């Protein structure tokens with residue numbers, strides 16, 4: 492089992508202590524910003540609940556049949572990929588019969604079959620039936636629903652029934668980045684376990700421990716406003732590099748050094764067009780907040796921010812994406828053109 496990050500460990504230990512003291516209720520809501528590792532913590536807690544070595548203290552033993560089954564599942568990551576490129580099992584296969592995972596599922600009735608965007612009532616009903624059965628390994632049953640926001644209204648009503656009729660040894664954990672989108676009736680029946688962004692120094696140290704270069708870490712933390720999980724992903728996935736490219740492009744376009752049509756072509760030549768515009772919008776916002784002494788400039792940067800976001804939406808539907816970006820970059824040049 493991989494080590495939890497310090498901010499994960501804090502939340503985990505609090506829940507584990509409540510669990511050991513018998514104070515952890517049936518329903519639990521793990522919430523907080525995305526990419527802080529909420530589901531990892533849920534799975535670690537599940538491993539603890541299901542571990543057959545009751546003498547192992549704070550952590551799951553990692554050796555028993557239960558622990559090995561939970562670990563085995565992760566060997567299927569990255570998930571299988573279907574011909575259309577989408578993952579067949581976004582979570583991998585649940586290898587432990589008493590650990591039930593509910594997430595985005597395939598709609599096989601659709602032609603062609605596609606991944607559902609919502610968690611539907613059939614999934615929640617099937618979960619309720621599973622939860623009513625005796626645990627196969629005799630200890631407990633844990634269900635993790637992720638992302639909780641994807642539960643649609645009908646499914647939420649069914650879920651409420653499960654939450655209202657708790658059975659001993661059954662745990663229902665909901666992972667949500669936007670808990671406000673869950674019905675209040677569900678939220679009120681769950682104990683809340685909140686994840687927060689860690690202090691900057693802690694985030695920095697953790698990122699350095701992941702093997703990232705110091706300069707990258709500082710830049711990535713600045714760009715993500717101190718979010719270690721996002722910074723980590725940005726450095727691994729090349730987004731930080733892309734952000735630098737966008738910043739250079741904006742600087743050149745603003746100063747009149749770059750030919751706008753060529754830059755627009757470069758920005759829309761691959762699948763990263765929408766991401767570039769998102770990064771550009773974000774850079775505009777950063778410039779606006781650094782320029783508060785010049786209200787006119789702040790206002791025009793804010794307007795450009797809106798414009799960039801609208802253009803990003805347009806990129807999905809238009810044939811000539813480069814023309815959308817040409818207009819956007821010309822507007823950027825106008826914002827930065829010195830009067831007189």
Ligand SMILES: [Zn+2]
Nearest residue numbers: 542552555558
């Ligand atoms: Zn174990």
